[in-house]
Amino acid sequence: MKTAETLLPKLVIAPAFVLGFAFIYGLMIWNGVLSLTGSRMLPNYENFVGLEQYARLWEMDRWYVALKNLGIFSVLYVGGSMAVGMVLAIFLDQKIRAEGWLRTIYLYPMALSFIVTGTAWKWILNPSDGLQKLMQDLGWTSFTFDWLVQSDSAIYCVVIAGIWQSAGFAMALFLAGLRGIDDSIIKAAQIDGASLPLIYWRIILPILRPVVFSTVLVLSHLSIKSFDLVMALTAGGPGFATDVPATFMYTMSFTRGQIGLGAASATMMLATVAAIVVPYLYSELRSKPHDR
Amino acid sequence: MLKLSKLAIAAALTVAGSAALAGEVEVLHYWTSGGEAKSVAELKKIMQAKGHVWKDFAVAGGGGDNAATVLKSRVVSGNPPAAAQIKGPAIQQWAAEGVLANLDAVAKAEQWDKLLPKVVADVMKSKGNYVAAPVKLHRVNWMWANAAVLKKAGVTAAPKTWDEFFAAADKVKKAGMIAVAHGGQNWQDFTTFESVVLGVGGAKFYQDALVKLDPKALTSPTMTKSLETFRKIKSYTDPAAPGRDWNLATAMVIQEKAAFQFMGDWAKGEFSAAGKVPGKDYLCAAAPGTASAYTFNVDSFAMFKLKDAGAQKAQGDLAAAIMGTDFQEVFNLNKGSIPVRLNMKMDKFDDCAKLSSKDFVDTAKSGGLVPSVAHGMAIAPAAEGAIKDAVSQFWNDDKISVADGVKNIAKAATTK
Numbered sequence: 001m002k003t004a005e006t007l008l009p010k011l012v013i014a015p016a017f018v019l020g021f022a023f024i025y026g027l028m029i030w031n032g033v034l035s036l037t038g039s040r041m042l043p044n045y046e047n048f049v050g051l052e053q054y055a056r057l058w059e060m061d062r063w064y065v066a067l068k069n070l071g072i073f074s075v076l077y078v079g080g081s082m083a084v085g086m087v088l089a090i091f092l093d094q095k096i097r098a099e100g101w102l103r104t105i106y107l108y109p110m111a112l113s114f115i116v117t118g119t120a121w122k123w124i125l126n127p128s129d130g131l132q133k134l135m136q137d138l139g140w141t142s143f144t145f146d147w148l149v150q151s152d153s154a155i156y157c158v159v160i161a162g163i164w165q166s167a168g169f170a171m172a173l174f175l176a177g178l179r180g181i182d183d184s185i186i187k188a189a190q191i192d193g194a195s196l197p198l199i200y201w202r203i204i205l206p207i208l209r210p211v212v213f214s215t216v217l218v219l220s221h222l223s224i225k226s227f228d229l230v231m232a233l234t235a236g237g238p239g240f241a242t243d244v245p246a247t248f249m250y251t252m253s254f255t256r257g258q259i260g261l262g263a264a265s266a267t268m269m270l271a272t273v274a275a276i277v278v279p280y281l282y283s284e285l286r287s288k289p290h291d292r
Numbered sequence: 293m294l295k296l297s298k299l300a301i302a303a304a305l306t307v308a309g310s311a312a313l314a315g316e317v318e319v320l321h322y323w324t325s326g327g328e329a330k331s332v333a334e335l336k337k338i339m340q341a342k343g344h345v346w347k348d349f350a351v352a353g354g355g356g357d358n359a360a361t362v363l364k365s366r367v368v369s370g371n372p373p374a375a376a377q378i379k380g381p382a383i384q385q386w387a388a389e390g391v392l393a394n395l396d397a398v399a400k401a402e403q404w405d406k407l408l409p410k411v412v413a414d415v416m417k418s419k420g421n422y423v424a425a426p427v428k429l430h431r432v433n434w435m436w437a438n439a440a441v442l443k444k445a446g447v448t449a450a451p452k453t454w455d456e457f458f459a460a461a462d463k464v465k466k467a468g469m470i471a472v473a474h475g476g477q478n479w480q481d482f483t484t485f486e487s488v489v490l491g492v493g494g495a496k497f498y499q500d501a502l503v504k505l506d507p508k509a510l511t512s513p514t515m516t517k518s519l520e521t522f523r524k525i526k527s528y529t530d531p532a533a534p535g536r537d538w539n540l541a542t543a544m545v546i547q548e549k550a551a552f553q554f555m556g557d558w559a560k561g562e563f564s565a566a567g568k569v570p571g572k573d574y575l576c577a578a579a580p581g582t583a584s585a586y587t588f589n590v591d592s593f594a595m596f597k598l599k600d601a602g603a604q605k606a607q608g609d610l611a612a613a614i615m616g617t618d619f620q621e622v623f624n625l626n627k628g629s630i631p632v633r634l635n636m637k638m639d640k641f642d643d644c645a646k647l648s649s650k651d652f653v654d655t656a657k658s659g660g661l662v663p664s665v666a667h668g669m670a671i672a673p674a675a676e677g678a679i680k681d682a683v684s685q686f687w688n689d690d691k692i693s694v695a696d697g698v699k700n701i702a703k704a705a706t707t708k
Contacts, residue, residue, distance in 0.1 A: 040674070041385050041386070042389055122535065126532055146531060148535075149535070151688050151689050234534075234535060238534040238689075254360065254361045256676075256677040258674050
């Protein structure tokens with residue numbers, strides 16, 4: 001009877017586990033194998049070329065631009081969404097009147113697809129039809145906001161659109177976290193004479209560490225996946241100024257018939273993500289027993 | 293009872309027999325806009341009249357990128373469509389994978405070698421055998437101009453050389469309008485660039501530099517001059533050009549906001565849809581310096597190897613129908629292009645199409661007929677993409693010097 005009890009859950013989980021393992025890790029390995037071949041338009045396993053695709057990848061200017069954009073975008077998107085979300089959550093937590101309405105309004109952008117966000121912001125940021133023209137028509141004739149069409153600053157427009165989309169989500173997570181804090185701790189700190197900013201900085205934010213961890217994890221994977229936002233907003237930007245590894249991989253694999261090179265770039269993306277997320281995961285999950 | 297069942301068996305066999313001769317063709321294409329869909333419906337009617345079943349497989353968007361991705365997955369899974377809209381060197385790449393059907397039987401019966409110029413026929417062949425049927429012919433080195441804007445600016449005729457062009461553009465700029473309507477996407481940047489190279493260097497230089505990718509031609513002073521001319525054009529475009537779709541740029545010309553646009557003859561479809569008349573409301577002329585050259589872009593259907601005998605027959609009928617006079621005339625009237633088949637009656641086509649047809653025949657004889665690199669007719673996708681990247685970077689980033697631009701293009705041309 002005991003063996004049946006312990007065996008049954010394992011049996012139920014087993015199909016999902018096996019499928020997940022096969023499709024996620026199995027396909028990752030397949031992708032790695034593909035990146036070691038000279039495949040052009042279709043996979044070609046007889047043409048083994050070793051690390052040549054990786055050598056070619058690291059020689060391409062466009063790949064460096066893509067990596068740089070990923071770095072800029074990820075840091076600013078995750079940091080910005082969390083900062084804006086935290087500020088909004090703190091303000092909404094102050095027991096204000098129209099809290100339900102405001103919360104819904106700030107959370108709405110999350111319900112949109114990135115394509116809609118990208119298209120709408122493309123229109124807003126267009127110098128001759130959007131914000132710049134509006135300001136100039138209203139009287140500020142020397143107002144310029146042409147970041148979208150400049151190679152150097154187009155990536156920051158992608159950041160703006162991304163933060164607009166996800167700040168509400170970060171806000172909702174932080175609000176839930178804030179609501180879960182025991183009032184008595186705050187009251188005790190206030191009795192001890194701590195000022196409000198000090199209370200937030202020393203007590204509330206450390207308690208919210210698990211929430212911060214989840215938010216960073218969700219936002220990071222959204223930022224690395226950001227193919228549709230870039231495609232809708234700039235289609236790779238003036239030239240390839242807003243290319244990110246996801247769009248680079250798609251272009252190389254499917255438009256240019258260089259599947260081997262695309263697979264190599266996908267493996268590099270995986271390595272980059274793993275290098276950052278795995279240590280963070282490890283440190284957070286290890287420190288949990290100590291915090292409790 | 294027995295008699296009835298014998299009759300029934302005989303009837304069933306007859307039906308089965310005729311069904312075996314009538315096959316099903318699954319056709320993958322990306323003609324999903326209004327005019328394009330109407331044209332495809334014509335081909336479907338022709339096939340259905342022959343008793344075949346037409347299975348439409350339309351994949352929207354991306355100028356064919358999405359369709360190409362779907363096609364790859366179908367071929368890898370062993371279930372290719374009967375025909376797919378593929379053009380240029382991609383046809384030879386697919387043939388190298390060994391999945392395309394041999395159309396020589398149909399080609400001989402319909403005399404395709406006589407009806408197509410050699411340059412075009414070579415694109416449809418792999419190792420000397422026909423593997424694709426051409427549908428329509430576009431000319432890419434057109435320059436479109438709004439007649440009213442030119443009149444307001446004091447420009448009397450469409451410029452024939454690049455010097456005349458810059459003089460005309462200056463006049464338009466002084467009159468307060470945008471000289472060149474441009475859409476900032478890398479294929480549009482390259483469409484303009486290849487017209488500049490053709491106009492500055494001529495057809496032979498274009499072939500050596502952009503088709504044969506000869507490093508000597510790519511680093512020659514002619515290429516430097518082409519890049520200088522190309523950069524000069526940028527100063528006549530408006531700052532909101534990056535990301536703009538080609539039809540929005542054409543709309544700027546139609547709405548008298550801009551004077552010129554360098555675009556292929558699908559732009560004519562926009563003018564016609566807006567009710568404009570060639571010669572009166574808008575002018576069509578070859579891009580400066582390219583009047584005796586013709587950059588062609590031929591859309592075609594590549595045929596895949598099929599196992600079913602009925603489907604193979606239907607495929608042969610499809611290939612014959614595509615090159616037939618009825619389809620060629622109807623499809624091209626609707627699309628704004630011209631028939632790729634030589635010696636067709638051009639009575640129903642407008643003046644710009646007639647000029648295109650005349651130049652096509654002349655340049656086929658004189659050697660000025662060259663494939664378009666911007667539209668995937670000349671070189672393998674890997675090199676083409678890399679060169680387009682280099683040219684678009686040069687266009688968008690003024691800090692890249694002409695010398696560096698030449699170096700980047702030459703380096704990109706070595707991409708395998």
